[in-house]
Amino acid sequence: MKAEEPVRLYGTHIAADPAELYEEIRGRHGSVAPILLDDDVPAWFVIGYREVHHVTANPQMFARDSRRWNQWPNIPENWPLLPYVGWNPSVMFAEAGEHQRRAGAIGDALDVIDRTELTSICERASDLLIDTFAGDGEADLVAQYATIVPLYVLAKIFGLPDADVPTLVQDIAESLDVGEGAADAYGRVQARMQRLVKDKKDRPGPDVPSRLLNHPTGLTEEEVFMDLLVVLAAAQAPTGNWIGNALRLMLIDDDFSVSLQGGRSSVAQALNEVLWKDTPTQNFIGRWAVHDCELGGRRVHRGDLLVLGFAAANRDPQVRPSFHDTGTNRAHMSFGHGEHGCTYPGPEMGEIMAKTAIEVLLDRLPDVRLAVDVKELQWRPSLWMRGLFALPVSFTPTTRVSRG
Template sequence: MTSESLSPTSTDDPVAAPPPGCPAHGTGPGGLRRLYGPEAEDLGAVYERLRAEHGPVAPALLHQDVPVWMVLGHGENMQLVRSPHQFTRDTRVWNKLLDGTVKADHPYMPHIAWQPICSHAEGDEHLRLRSAVNGAISTIDHRGIRRHINRTTQHLVNQFCEAGKADLVSQFSDHLPMAVMCEIFGMPEEYNDRYVQAARDLLKGTETAIASNQYVVDALMRLTVRRRAEPKDDFVSHLILHPARLTDEEVSEHLRLVLIAAYEATANLLANVLRVVLTDPRFRARLNGGQMTVPEAVEQSLWDEPPFSTVFAYFAKQDTELGGQRIRKGDCLVNGIAPGNVDPRVRPDLKANMQGNRSHLAFGGGPHECPGQDIGRAIADVGVDALLMRLPDVQLGCEEHELRWRESLSNRHLVELPVTFVPKPQQDVKARPTVHPMPRQRPGGQVDLPQTTTTEATTAASTVPSGEPTRVQTPEPARRPGVFRRFLRWWSGN
């Protein structure tokens, strides 16, 4: 088959049928593989079959058998996101939307419908909108937010610490990011179970996704109207007052963009990091032994289990070529983060440690690179560190093979993460934490290490809500700065 004959959105060339015996038989129209439904319950396996059959860019079918290109290669994904002269995120140019193939009830309509946001804009309009978002993000008090992350973590752990068991998905990772984002937006009253579930649901492509999206949008519009009338010192007010002069619709839509992207990505990231800590003895040993810090563990997870599996979508501005495939003007291309991260051309050994390598695709790239990635990292770093400090003996409460995922084109979400631990008393979230005595130094520079997690000293310093930290004299490890120096970095927001 020629690459041109495989064009999934061609209107003037028939798609060639697969030969007899081809595994594509019985999949979808034209023999193309579906990225949804029971035929795609394991999308990772589907991506690898597509890679084997078509290379780094493959034709596939979205919900309702809408044809798209799935970008699988690491280099091809980087070219996709970094070539605004060839590809745009403006859905209004999608040929299958223009010719009526994509219906108004399509489950991905919350993603497909054009919105007045920087993600769908380009050129001067993109600069105007993106500058407002970046400006508002720059006003966030990172030191204060890290303290809020810690306090929220302590509050969440207090709700289950006395039971000796918990589900770290439904009781922790699903809630911490939303609580933090509602605090950043100045809308803590909106944080509740319903808001968390609506944020989860709108990305799944379910029958209720459109209604869930509307529930979130309505709350954000109410907030926008309130802050327009009475500005405060928060993210929303700074977005409204930015010289870019965003309209109420532009403000609320950008709030939705930041909220959902930050929430979903960080909820998945938290669950994934904790899962690996609980199931991989080598990973936990490196973390406990100081060979790996929590931020480094987060980066490894961003390679192995990116919070978003894909970004939907990019569109060809002209006839072009990508990964050896003929792409026609208006064709839809799915930014394949998960398959790109395991491209055998850049990761021939998937078990190799990627420590120190940040070239993963988790936060995108080019003009639409995630602007709030530092907030997501902070939530994961502080949240995981604080949880392990409170529950240093936490263990997986089931067999690893019993863990289940709920997978969609957007992401792969851990359903639950049951754990057990020795019951702990609740803590006053506003109290100064106890700093453990540092180990004494023996002759020759050797140190007696305490029998605790290495995260304890770091988190103890980072959880001080006010005042000066307790100074502790300790020899500085070869790989990490001392507790006080790390506290100063945290205090300055770094």
């Protein structure tokens, strides 16, 4: 590969060892690298910590409205990354005052939730799921636990009826797959959220959709619907993979296992370590250059797409903390940064969900162990989200429990 030949940043090789790939790119191209996305669509890969910080901290220079993209004439209708870049009237693509209005309403609606009550909801959800496999002596902690806990919690704070949760869980799981039914499943998720908003408009309750509908900023039903989908996506996959990646590390890394079980550090510190080592949100599309500028020694043109390399930025040798500091240093980029970073109190709530899910599992299944050779664990081949296909474990069968 020539020094300035763009890197093809797609294909199954991405999942094999992304950390090694990022370091190879850094060594050849520096902190901002020319890349090719699917179908050889050009973009910039921002992998320097300082450069990612600069881009995310300056929305007037690097904005979120994807309609600025100078490559739209070259994008096919079936381009696989369209769900990430196709503009829609949600908080994700809003800018300036409009983004502040929408993100502020979401933050207010979430911040009302009592953290003790949220922990109780997480405990009940975790126990409910563990009860389904506790007597079997074996389980897949990805499909049967990690990816589902956040959905049960979200369904509760969204005010969904308990009877709707299993169907929602199934549809979201199918929508995240690469199968033919993914689009139909996502359509059902959208339809369910639309019905939920209409129901809460007529019969408001102590839940997130009702608070958004009644927020002083005067959100419309369509805005609430769109932003609920954003919250759902932003909370489910990242939190589920955060739990799964932490459990994987616990099962294969003796030092990490000790930290999770109360030796070297708390579960919260161990989870923070995961955000440095194996953050769920690896990369993010993105930002679009508002005008010609220079970034990391590169000439970026107006309308260029910038892919934010959060995982690579966390591993930037200029800023990466030592091994013993990763549990307490929270300066990672795993939640983004700036006005389009994860809206407060999202990171705090995600940590409560992940921490509680792991604590309950260790309490219920103290001898849980990996049921396959570590080499058999397979990462999903995604540039964007770091997570396992499955995490098979075994343990001593136990009985069901119930929490009030």
